[in-house]
Amino acid sequence: MSGLTLTFRGDAGTIVDMSSLLPDRLAGQTAEDIAGLPLPCGGGVTTVGEMFELSTGDAAEAMLIRPGEAVLHRIGAGMASGRILVEGDVGSHAGAGMSGGLLRITGNAGDALGGALPGLPLGMRGGLISVGGSAGDRVAERMRRGIVLVDGMVGVYAAGFMIAGTLAAGGGCGPHPGFGMRRGTLLMGRRQDAVPDGFADGGTRDWLFLHLLRRGLEGTGSWFERAGTTRAHRFIGDLAEGGHGEILAMV
Amino acid sequence: MLTKLAGGRLFDPANGRHGEVADLWLRDDRVTANPGPGATPDSVYDVTGKVVMAGAIDIHSHIAGGKVNLARMLMGEEHDRHRFTGSACGCGGGSGIATPSTHTTGARYIEMGFTAAFEPAMLGSNARHAHLEMSDIPYIDTGGYLVLGNDDFLLDLIATNAGQAAVNDYVAWMLTATQSLAVKVVNPGGINAFKFNARKLDLDEAGPHYGVTPRTVLTVLARAVYELGLPHPLHVHGCNLGIPGNVATTLDTIQAASGLPMHMTHIQFHSYDTAGDRKFSSGAAALAEAVNRTPTLSVDIGQVMFGQTVTASADTMAQRHTAPLAHPRKWLAMDIECEAGCGVVPFRYRDKSYVNALQWAIGLELFLLLDDPWRVFLTTDHPNGAPFTFYPELIRLLMDRDYRLAKLAEIHPDAPAHTTLGSITREYTLAEIAIMTRAAPARILGLADRGHLAPGASADVTVYSDLADRRAMFERPDLVFKSGKLVVRDGALVAMAQGSTHVVRPGFDELIERRIARYFDERIGLAIKHFRIQDAEIRHGAGPQLHPCKRREVP
Numbered sequence: 137m138s139g140l141t142l143t144f145r146g147d148a149g150t151i152v153d154m155s156s157l158l159p160d161r162l163a164g165q166t167a168e169d170i171a172g173l174p175l176p177c178g179g180g181v182t183t184v185g186e187m188f189e190l191s192t193g194d195a196a197e198a199m200l201i202r203p204g205e206a207v208l209h210r211i212g213a214g215m216a217s218g219r220i221l222v223e224g225d226v227g228s229h230a231g232a233g234m235s236g237g238l239l240r241i242t243g244n245a246g247d248a249l250g251g252a253l254p255g256l257p258l259g260m261r262g263g264l265i266s267v268g269g270s271a272g273d274r275v276a277e278r279m280r281r282g283i284v285l286v287d288g289m290v291g292v293y294a295a296g297f298m299i300a301g302t303l304a305a306g307g308g309c310g311p312h313p314g315f316g317m318r319r320g321t322l323l324m325g326r327r328q329d330a331v332p333d334g335f336a337d338g339g340t341r342d343w344l345f346l347h348l349l350r351r352g353l354e355g356t357g358s359w360f361e362r363a364g365t366t367r368a369h370r371f372i373g374d375l376a377e378g379g380h381g382e383i384l385a386m387v
Numbered sequence: 388m389l390t391k392l393a394g395g396r397l398f399d400p401a402n403g404r405h406g407e408v409a410d411l412w413l414r415d416d417r418v419t420a421n422p423g424p425g426a427t428p429d430s431v432y433d434v435t436g437k438v439v440m441a442g443a444i445d446i447h448s449h450i451a452g453g454k455v456n457l458a459r460m461l462m463g464e465e466h467d468r469h470r471f472t473g474s475a476c477g478c479g480g481g482s483g484i485a486t487p488s489t490h491t492t493g494a495r496y497i498e499m500g501f502t503a504a505f506e507p508a509m510l511g512s513n514a515r516h517a518h519l520e521m522s523d524i525p526y527i528d529t530g531g532y533l534v535l536g537n538d539d540f541l542l543d544l545i546a547t548n549a550g551q552a553a554v555n556d557y558v559a560w561m562l563t564a565t566q567s568l569a570v571k572v573v574n575p576g577g578i579n580a581f582k583f584n585a586r587k588l589d590l591d592e593a594g595p596h597y598g599v600t601p602r603t604v605l606t607v608l609a610r611a612v613y614e615l616g617l618p619h620p621l622h623v624h625g626c627n628l629g630i631p632g633n634v635a636t637t638l639d640t641i642q643a644a645s646g647l648p649m650h651m652t653h654i655q656f657h658s659y660d661t662a663g664d665r666k667f668s669s670g671a672a673a674l675a676e677a678v679n680r681t682p683t684l685s686v687d688i689g690q691v692m693f694g695q696t697v698t699a700s701a702d703t704m705a706q707r708h709t710a711p712l713a714h715p716r717k718w719l720a721m722d723i724e725c726e727a728g729c730g731v732v733p734f735r736y737r738d739k740s741y742v743n744a745l746q747w748a749i750g751l752e753l754f755l756l757l758d759d760p761w762r763v764f765l766t767t768d769h770p771n772g773a774p775f776t777f778y779p780e781l782i783r784l785l786m787d788r789d790y791r792l793a794k795l796a797e798i799h800p801d802a803p804a805h806t807t808l809g810s811i812t813r814e815y816t817l818a819e820i821a822i823m824t825r826a827a828p829a830r831i832l833g834l835a836d837r838g839h840l841a842p843g844a845s846a847d848v849t850v851y852s853d854l855a856d857r858r859a860m861f862e863r864p865d866l867v868f869k870s871g872k873l874v875v876r877d878g879a880l881v882a883m884a885q886g887s888t889h890v891v892r893p894g895f896d897e898l899i900e901r902r903i904a905r906y907f908d909e910r911i912g913l914a915i916k917h918f919r920i921q922d923a924e925i926r927h928g929a930g931p932q933l934h935p936c937k938r939r940e941v942p
Contacts, residue, residue, distance in 0.1 A: 180472065181472070253464065253467060254464065254467055255460075255462055255467065257715065257716065257717050
């Protein structure tokens with residue numbers, strides 16, 4: 137790969153804010169330039185070179201991040217284009233406010249994956265996030281466009297206040313899925329027996345839309361590609377917000 | 388520890404000094420008299436030609452408590468974008484501009500030479516939180532004004548004609564229990580009426596549930612404050628805030644005090660008239676005239692300055708009214724059960740907006756038309772009109788007419804025609820600034836040892852270079868001492884210091900406590916003993932600084 141590789145080399149448990157390390161922002165810069173950039177870290181500021189070992193390569197091609205034992209928050213937050221691959225786990229707000237590009241995380245993600253940054257009224261606005269493990273609470277909160285794929289479980293308030301877009305959680309959701317949802321789709325790879333709060337039962341059937349979605353996601357390697365069926369139980373809501381959103385639980 | 392500030396020009400209006408050259412001596416945390424030729428000071432600062440004033444006092448700045456914290460959360464992006472690392476002196480840094488974190492609040496104030504700022508809207512149920520936050524604000528003295536006037540207990544006392552004595556006891560009990568310095572009333576009766584679906588309540592309109600008019604609430608509270616002998620008169624945030632034509636209500640409110648002392652706060656927001664095509668104009672001239680001839684009245688302005696800020700108020704009625712104008716588009720409102728409410732609306736004042744430009748001009752007009760600097764205070768109603776960090780710019784606008792006219796030429800072209808600002812020639816003098824920001828606030832709050840430089844006063848001292856650019860001068864003092872300790876040198880923090888919390892404790896008849904205890908059990912669901920704030924909870928155990936009250940009879 138001719139992209140840029142960042143391998144964490146600091147102490148285990150170090151908290152780092154990665155929001156400044158975006159492919160479009162680092163494009164065309166040499167490894168030396170990038171190593172000298174300031175990096176908020178553990179309540180203070182250090183440099184990228186201090187915390188990461190950098191390979192030579194252009195971030196415009198792709199960025200590979202190896203977090204090691206660090207807690208990397210806000211990876212890809214605000215990303216507009218490019219590709220980031222993370223080999224390992226990430227902290228909170230990965231891909232928050234993202235408007236384009238691809239973010240692939242092989243491990244687990246923390247809270248607010250594809251969600252909104254503090255104080256901002258909108259979450260993710262475009263692009264694709266795919267997570268191999270599980271994710272925390274408030275995934276895809278206030279999302280407006282784009283797709284978030286999580287192979288494992290997601291926590292509480294999944295797709296909360298979602299305006300539009302798609303969240304597909306293979307392992308299902310914690311309590312209060314789709315809270316305040318206006319439009320959009322929350323797809324679950326599991327049965328959902330109880331009707332979620334604020335939703336109405338829409339019956340079970342084969343959804344043509346899911347065929348299209350599956351075709352669109354070919355090559356991402358996500359759980360949904362492997363799911364054998366397109367039959368799902370549909371719930372409509374959140375009724376308090378007009379009820380144009382849907383939760384689809386695969387059966 | 389003896390410190391000498393040699394050769395400065397003292398601006399100490401409380402003691403009749405207006406720029407006289409004299410040495411100032413500080414012993415430990417107090418100003419002291421010249422100890423005579425034999426004394427050897429531990430440190431001497433040559434401040435020849437420089438301006439020496441007491442530390443400034445902000446009498447109205449929302450720096451702690453429930454709504455401030457809600458505003459911080461609502462304005463999360465501001466804390467993301469503006470982070471400050473800690474300084475070498477031990478201040479922990481922080482974040483935020485319009486809703487600064489506690490350490491940032493203290494640091495920004497002391498860097499401008501302010502050594503005290505008072506939280507003007509502390510709800511009883513949020514008082515413990517507010518005190519914990521105030522304990523965490525370094526460098527400056529603080530205190531809270533207790534918000535009454537929409538609480539069910541008081542409205543019930545008034546509606547059932549329980550009598551002034553019962554009201555006085557209740558007010559005194561609440562002040563003591565919540566460790567407050569003064570009483571504030573916010574939209575008297577209006578916040579309560581809002582809960583019963585009223586969206587407007589005029590001064591003489593009976594509230595929908597208790598049938599009590601705002602005028603009655605005002606007079607009853609003003610009388611309670613007077614009779615209990617609190618140093619600070621009733622702090623009034625009137626009815627109809629921000630509504631064109633509200634200057635008439637404000638003039639009526641002055642009448643409602645019927646001779647009792649009253650402090651009317653952020654009057655800029657209460658000085659709007661309805662002349663002109665846009666039905667929005669300045670009512671400043673009429674209001675200034677009324678204030679000028681009412682010596683029992685004091686005011687602060689609540690100046691609007693252009694830029695992004697956030698408005699946070701207990702006045703749910705006014706906040707719901709402005710919510711559609713929120714920028715960025717988000718807001719919150721909250722009910723505080725039996726006490727009041729809370730609304731937070733982000734706002735960006737723009738100089739090219741007719742309304743905002745006029746608000747800016749009205750505030751300045753008021754400053755300049757009010758004759759007596761002892762009765763008018765420098766505030767932006769932080770953060771409602773602007774963050775307090777705009778004070779140096781505001782001082783320059785007041786002291787420099789050419790600068791003011793230049794700024795007036797930049798605002799919305801239709802606005803100047805609806806104010807008299809362009810024709811006002813007055814420029815504030817340094818002595819008047821010293822009165823307005825030091826001597827007068829200390830006097831109106833009853834802080835006997837603050838705001839002046841006589842022997843015995845707290846050694847809170849600010850030294851400025853006398854620059855022609857008054858903004859630069861007041862933005863960056865050369866030296867700031869807090870309680871005798873040098874904490875700022877050339878605008879930068881060099882040492883850590885802690886202020887104290889000021890409170891009053893008028894006595895009350897113990898009988899009222901039984902009645903309040905029953906109310907707490909039945910309506911609030913909290914035992915009265917948990918509501919009461921102990922001295923040990925103030926300033927990490929240091930306890931509050933008490934100020935005496937002198938009971939009086941209404942003549």
